[in-house]
Amino acid sequence: MTTTQQDLLPGTRRALTHRIAVAQAEGRAPSLVAAVVRDGRTVWHGSRTSVDGHGPDEKVQYRIGSITKTFTAVLVMRLRDDGLLDLTDPLEKHLPDSGAGEATVAELLSHTAGLAAESPSPWWERTPGSLRPELADVLGEQPYRHPIGRRFHYSNPGYTLLGALVEKLRGAPWEDVLRREVLEPLGLDRTGGQPLAPHAVGWAVHPWADVMLPEPLEDLGRMAPAGQLWSTTNDLARFAVFLVRGDERVLSAESLREMRTPSAPAPEAADVGAGYAYGLGLELRHSHGRVLVGHGGSLPGFLAGLTISVEDDVAAVVLTNCTSGPLVATVAADLVRIVADAEPRIPEPWRPMRAADRPALELAGQWYWGTHSFALRLMADGLLSLGPLSGNGRTSRFRANGDGTWTGLEGYYAGELLKAVRRADGTVSHLDLGSFTFTRLPYDEDAPVPGGVDPEGWRGIG
Structure with missing residues (x-):
């Protein structure tokens, strides 16, 4: 992916550099590297480091922790799209005797399976994966902490189960499947389970002194699908573009839109902050009036953040090599905001439809649900928009749908059916939307309004 610094205004580039400089200095990070993507390509790269005369570039690997979960979720969605499973399937259907088979695939993806947040001690991120060779070792004797499907509770073991599911249905190790089905098609040749030079070293920075301690580097074994991967800003920038636009070789834009849709009950704000939700392997946050999607990651010695504003078509990646330090999710969100606010997206030129859909065109205009007025518009992309x-x-x-009906794509009417009900002469009587009747006039007496319309009609007082 080509980096084109000149695509951003000098003031914007300086604001981005200032933001990561403050983050590295105040967060006391040995190094910090970042990238910004706009309109499908990288337009800025920056880094700050404590080593004089050296700055990590877009090809230096850092460990990305739980951003790995998004890669695992993509593999699971591929299984669904290939017809090998349904998201509503209980895990037991495909992975018998797992120890958590009652939970569905969707519940595991959305962290609503009720499983524990971590595997039994010792601390799995700082100990060899060989200590947990089997799923039973990852889950422990009491894998559940909450009733299944009742609440959001982030679970690393849950994604270990999803990795095992991928292995079972594909008949190959998780990382081999990931490389074949995602990394190679997308050209992510600097992403993988083990570090390849050049790569950063993970450090712990003393909380009360400006000294450091190297963190151990462990292979997570069974837990790999929850946090094993190493990557670069260049590769994650490519991945961000894919998460917005899709790639038919990997996953469609429609399936990615499904991943970006909130799937879990709202978690407690004390745990994750206000405006947080979780989809299928993707986090969603509300920040400064924007919906941001992506994922954060941390492992001893590393912090990582990938954040996307789909509406602005701007994404940011931030990677650093310290156990605690800059709030990378906040930094990434700020980088998105800086670009989107300073250089707002220029809309594509309006263009008419290539050919008018006459049955749909007949429905365009003003409609009433009771006394509430709505507009139904036929868009150039062939979709109907109701508001x-x-x-x-x-x-x-x-x-x-090709049969005179339409299916809702978002909001309250997501998945609901819209159809035009016609009279004997073929003219449209009313719209039926999930059992709601929309009429051309408020409580139209010529339409079958549920409950009927008073025969005396509209009137005043007196």
Whole structure:
């Protein structure tokens, strides 16, 4: 992926450099490297380091911790799209005797399976994976902490189970499947389970003194699908583009949109902060009026963050080599905000449809749900867009099914069916949207409004 510094204004580039300089200095990070992606390509790269005369570039590997989970989730979604499983399948259907077979695949992906956050002691991130050779060793004697499906509870063992599921259904080790199905097609040749030079060394910085201690480097074994990977800003920038646009060789844009949709009950704000949600292997945060998607990661010696604003088509990657230090998720969000605010996205030129969909065009215009007024618009991409004409109200876009019906894509009407009900002469009587009746006039007496319309019609007082 080519880095083109000149694509950003000098003031924007300076603001980005200032932000990571403050993060590295105040966070006391041995090194910090970052990249920004806009419109599908890297437009800025920056780094700060405590070593004079040296700055890590976009090809230096850092450990990315739980960003690994997003890669694992992509593999699971590929299994679904290939027809090898359904997200509602209990794990037991594909991985018998796992010890947590009642949980569904979707619940494992969204951290709602009720499993423990960590594997039994000793601390799995600082000890060899050989201490936990089997799934039973990862889960322990009491794997559950909460009722299945009732609440969000982040679980590293849950993603170990998903990695085992990938291995079972693909008949190959998790990392081999990942390389064949994701890394190689996307050109992520500096991402993998083991470090390749040049790579950063992980450090612990003393909390009360400016001294450091090297962190042990462990192979996580069975826990690898939850946090094993090493990567670079260059590779993660490519991965960010994929997470927005998709790649038919790996996963469709529609399946990635599904991953970016909140799937878990809202967690306690004290644990993750306000405005947090979790999809299928992706975190979602609300920040400065934006919805940001991506994932964070940490392992002893390393912190990592990948953040994307889909609406702005801007993404940021931040990697550093210290156990605790800069709040990389906040830094990444700030890098996105700096670019999106300073250089807002220029909309594509408006263009008309290539050919009008006449049945859909007939539905465009003003409709009423009771006395609430809505506009139904036919968009150039062939979707129908429904939204209130004033005030707050439910909005959604609808995709044509090819049989005169449309399916909702988001919001309250996601998955709900919209259909035009016609009279005997073929004219449209009303719209049926998930049993709600939309009419051309408020409580139209010529339409079958549920409950009927008072025969005396509209009137005043007196």
